[in-house]
Amino acid sequence: RWRLAVDAEQCIGSAACAGACARFRMTDDGRAEPVAEVVDAEEAVRDAAECCPVEAITVTDA
Numbered sequence: 001r002w003r004l005a006v007d008a009e010q011c012i013g014s015a016a017c018a019g020a021c022a023r024f025r026m027t028d029d030g031r032a033e034p035v036a037e038v039v040d041a042e043e044a045v046r047d048a049a050e051c052c053p054v055e056a057i058t059v060t061d062a
């Protein structure tokens with residue numbers, strides 16, 4: 001299982017993460033958030049974190 005976090009200070013609202021992986025969604029203020037803090041380990045989650053242009057997403061072991 002992985003713990004997901006989006007740094008709201010860094011996020012520029014690219015939405016690449018939400019497009020790449022259903023574990024992220026966009027909030028009303030145009031930032032991303034994880035749909036759940038802890039999720040099953042899936043390749044798509046890591047791909048989403050890597051596609052963020054400002055590296056606002058962290059994925060750690062939960």
Ligand code: F3S
Pocket residue numbers: 006010011012013014015016017018031032051052053054055056057
């Ligand atoms: Fe924000 Fe990066 Fe996603 S800028 S919307 S966390 S791809």
